[in-house]
Amino acid sequence: xxxxxxxxxxxxxxENRMPFNRLLDIRIERLTAAEVVxxxxxxxxxxxxxxxxxxxxxxISAVLDLTGxxxxxxxxxxxxEGKDEEETARRMARIGTIDLRIDYLRxxxxxxxxxxxxxxxxxxxxxxxxxxxxxxxxxxxxxGTGTYLVG
Amino acid sequence: xxxxxxxxxxxxxxENRMPFNRLLDIRIERLTAAEVVxxxxxxxxxxxxxxxxxxxxxxISAVLDLTGxxxxxxxxxxxxEGKDEEETARRMARIGTIDLRIDYLRxxxxxxxxxxxxxxxxxxxxxxxxxxxxxxxxxxxxxGTGTYLVG
Amino acid sequence: xxxxxxxxxxxxxxENRMPFNRLLDIRIERLTAAEVVxxxxxxxxxxxxxxxxxxxxxxISAVLDLTGxxxxxxxxxxxxEGKDEEETARRMARIGTIDLRIDYLRxxxxxxxxxxxxxxxxxxxxxxxxxxxxxxxxxxxxxGTGTYLVG
Amino acid sequence: xxxxxxxxxxxxxxENRMPFNRLLDIRIERLTAAEVVxxxxxxxxxxxxxxxxxxxxxxISAVLDLTGxxxxxxxxxxxxEGKDEEETARRMARIGTIDLRIDYLRxxxxxxxxxxxxxxxxxxxxxxxxxxxxxxxxxxxxxGTGTYLVG
Numbered sequence: 080x081x082x083x084x085x086x087x088x089x090x091x092x093x094e095n096r097m098p099f100n101r102l103l104d105i106r107i108e109r110l111t112a113a114e115v116v117x118x119x120x121x122x123x124x125x126x127x128x129x130x131x132x133x134x135x136x137x138x139i140s141a142v143l144d145l146t147g148x149x150x151x152x153x154x155x156x157x158x159x160e161g162k163d164e165e166e167t168a169r170r171m172a173r174i175g176t177i178d179l180r181i182d183y184l185r186x187x188x189x190x191x192x193x194x195x196x197x198x199x200x201x202x203x204x205x206x207x208x209x210x211x212x213x214x215x216x217x218x219x220x221x222x223g224t225g226t227y228l229v230g
Numbered sequence: 231x232x233x234x235x236x237x238x239x240x241x242x243x244x245e246n247r248m249p250f251n252r253l254l255d256i257r258i259e260r261l262t263a264a265e266v267v268x269x270x271x272x273x274x275x276x277x278x279x280x281x282x283x284x285x286x287x288x289x290i291s292a293v294l295d296l297t298g299x300x301x302x303x304x305x306x307x308x309x310x311e312g313k314d315e316e317e318t319a320r321r322m323a324r325i326g327t328i329d330l331r332i333d334y335l336r337x338x339x340x341x342x343x344x345x346x347x348x349x350x351x352x353x354x355x356x357x358x359x360x361x362x363x364x365x366x367x368x369x370x371x372x373x374g375t376g377t378y379l380v381g
Numbered sequence: 382x383x384x385x386x387x388x389x390x391x392x393x394x395x396e397n398r399m400p401f402n403r404l405l406d407i408r409i410e411r412l413t414a415a416e417v418v419x420x421x422x423x424x425x426x427x428x429x430x431x432x433x434x435x436x437x438x439x440x441i442s443a444v445l446d447l448t449g450x451x452x453x454x455x456x457x458x459x460x461x462e463g464k465d466e467e468e469t470a471r472r473m474a475r476i477g478t479i480d481l482r483i484d485y486l487r488x489x490x491x492x493x494x495x496x497x498x499x500x501x502x503x504x505x506x507x508x509x510x511x512x513x514x515x516x517x518x519x520x521x522x523x524x525g526t527g528t529y530l531v532g
Numbered sequence: 533x534x535x536x537x538x539x540x541x542x543x544x545x546x547e548n549r550m551p552f553n554r555l556l557d558i559r560i561e562r563l564t565a566a567e568v569v570x571x572x573x574x575x576x577x578x579x580x581x582x583x584x585x586x587x588x589x590x591x592i593s594a595v596l597d598l599t600g601x602x603x604x605x606x607x608x609x610x611x612x613e614g615k616d617e618e619e620t621a622r623r624m625a626r627i628g629t630i631d632l633r634i635d636y637l638r639x640x641x642x643x644x645x646x647x648x649x650x651x652x653x654x655x656x657x658x659x660x661x662x663x664x665x666x667x668x669x670x671x672x673x674x675x676g677t678g679t680y681l682v683g
Contacts, residue, residue, distance in 0.1 A: 098277040099286035126249040135250035141288020184502040200486040335653040351637040400579040401588035437552035443590020
C-alpha cells in the first residue's frame with residue numbers, strides 16, 4: 080500500500096468506525112499528506128448553552144483532539160512509508176493523546192465549523208500539534224495544543 | 231430561593247436542558263454545597279477506539295469540563311447567597327470555560343465513570359478547578375485543570 | 382502621553398525594574414504597537430543540563446511568560462489610548478498571568494534566543510497569547526500558550 | 533549502588549551541578565523514595581513585580597518544573613533498582629519535560645516557598661506529575677501539571 084491508499088483507509092476509520100465520531104457526525108473534509116481539515120455541522124444535539132445556542136465545549140475539544148490525532152497519524156504514515164505493513168499497523172495502533180490544552184476563545188456560533196492544525200514537533204516518541212477551530216465566517220472559536228504518543 | 235433550591239434548578243439545567251449533555255446521557259449523581267459527582271455510563275456510541283472498546287477522549291474532556299463548570303457554579307452560588315435573584319442569574323449566565331488541560335492517563339475502560347473535583351482558587355473573576363475521572367473500580371482514567379470565568 | 386511614550390516606559394519597566402528579568406539579563410529587542418521581540422543570550426548561569434549545555438526549562442518558561450505578558454500589555458495600552466493616565470495605570474497594574482502552558486520542543490542549544498508571539502483573543506477581562514522561542518538559527522525551541530488577566 | 537545512594541547523587545546533581553538552580557539558589561529539602569520537597573527562599577533578585585514585592589512567575593515555573601522532574605526521576609530510579617548502572621544512567625539522562633501547565637493562583641508573597649507533588653501516572657515512556665507551591669504559611673501560590681519523558 081502506498082501513502083494515498085493508507086490515507087483513504089485512515090479517513091474511513093476516523094469517519095465510520097469510531098462510534099463517537101459518528102454520534103457527533105464529524106466529517107474529514109480533507110485528508111492528504113499536506114493538509115487535514117475536519118468538519119462538524121451545527122445541529123441542536125451539539126448545543127451546550129440552550130439560551131445562546133452555541134456549540135458545547137465538549138464538542139469543540141473532541142473535534143480539536145481528533146484533528147491533532149489525525150495530523151500526528153498522517154505524519155507518522157509519511158515517516159513509515161516503505162516499511163512493512165505489520166510494523167505500520169503496530170505503530171499506528173499505539174497513537175494516543177497524552178494531554179491536550181483547549182482555549183475557548185469565542186462563543187461557538189455558526190452553521191458549520193472547520194478544524195485544522197500544524198505540527199510543532201514530531202519526534203520518535205511524542206508529537207506536539209497546534210490546532211484551531213473556525214466557523215464558516217473564519218471566526219476563530221477555539222485553539223488547542225496536544226501532545227500525542229507516536230512511538 | 232435558598233441555596234438548596236438553586237442547586238435543584240442547576241442540576242435540572244445541566245442534566246435536562248443542555249442538549250449535548252443529554253446526547254451523552256451525562257447524569258449529575260450528587261450536587262450539594264459540599265460535593266459534585268458527575269456520572270456517565272459506558273455504551274457503544276461513546277467508544278473512540280472500536281478495537282479496544284474504550285471511551286472516546288472527547289467524552290472524557292466533555293465530562294471533566296462540565297464537572298469543573300458545575301463546581302465553579304456551586305461555589306459562585308454559595309458566594310451569592312442572599313443577593314437578589316436578578317444579579318445571581320446575571321452572574322451565573324456569564325460562567326464559561328476559558329481554558330482546559332486534560333491529561334489522558336489510562337485507557338477509558340469500565341462500565342461507568344465518575345467525575346469529581348476540587349477548587350484551587352475562586353476569585354472575583356476567575357476560578358481554577360482540578361478534576362478527575364475514575365471508573366467503577368476507582369482506576370484513575372483522566373485528570374483535568376480548567377480556568378473558568380466567574381465574574 | 383501617547384502610545385509611543387508609554388511603550389518606552391513599559392520597556393524600561395520590564396528590562397530595568399523587574400529584578401528577576403535583570404538577573405536573567407532579558408532584553409526587550411523590539412517593543413512597538415505592532416511587534417514584540419524578547420531576547421536572552423546564552424551564558425553558563427542559564428544552563429540546566431550541564432552535560433548537554435542547554436538552556437534550563439525555567440529560563441524558557443520565564444521568557445515566554447514575559448513575552449506573552451508584554452504582548453497583552455501593549456494590546457491593552459492600544460485599547461486604552463486617550464483614556465486618562467490614572468485609569469491606564471490602574472488597568473496596567475492589574476495585568477497578570479492566570480495560567481501558562483509550555484511545550485519544550487527541542488533542546489535549548491544556541492548563542493541567543495528570540496521570543497515573539499501573537500494574540501489569539503483579547504477580551505475585556507482575559508487575553509490569550511501564543512508565544513514561541515527560537516535560537517539564532519530559527520530553530521523552534523519551545524512554544525507557549527498563556528491566559529492573562531487584563532481587566 | 534542502592535536506591536538511597538543514588539538519591540544522594542541525584543540531590544547533589546540538582547542542587548550543585550545545574551547552574552540555573554544555583555543561580556536561583558534552589559534547595560532540595562527532602563529527597564527520599566517517598567517524598568520530594570524543594571525549597572526556595574525569597575530574595576530581592578527573584579522579585580517580578582517590584583511594587584508588590586512578589587516572586588516572579590518564571591521562578592515559580594522553574595521550581596515546579598524541577599519538582600516534577602525530580603519526582604519522575606525518583607520513581608524511575610525505584611523502577612530501575614537492581615538494573616545495571618549503565619542502563620540506569622542511560623535512562624536517567626533521557627528524562628526531560630515534554631510540557632508543563634502552571635496555574636498562578638495567588639501572589640507569591642512569603643519568606644520562603646516549598647514545592648511538592650504527586651504522580652498521576654508513570655508509564656514506560658511518559659510520566660504525568662502534579663505539583664504545588666506553598667509559602668511558609670501554607671498558602672497555595674501555584675499549581676502545576678507536567679508531562680515528562682522517562683523512556
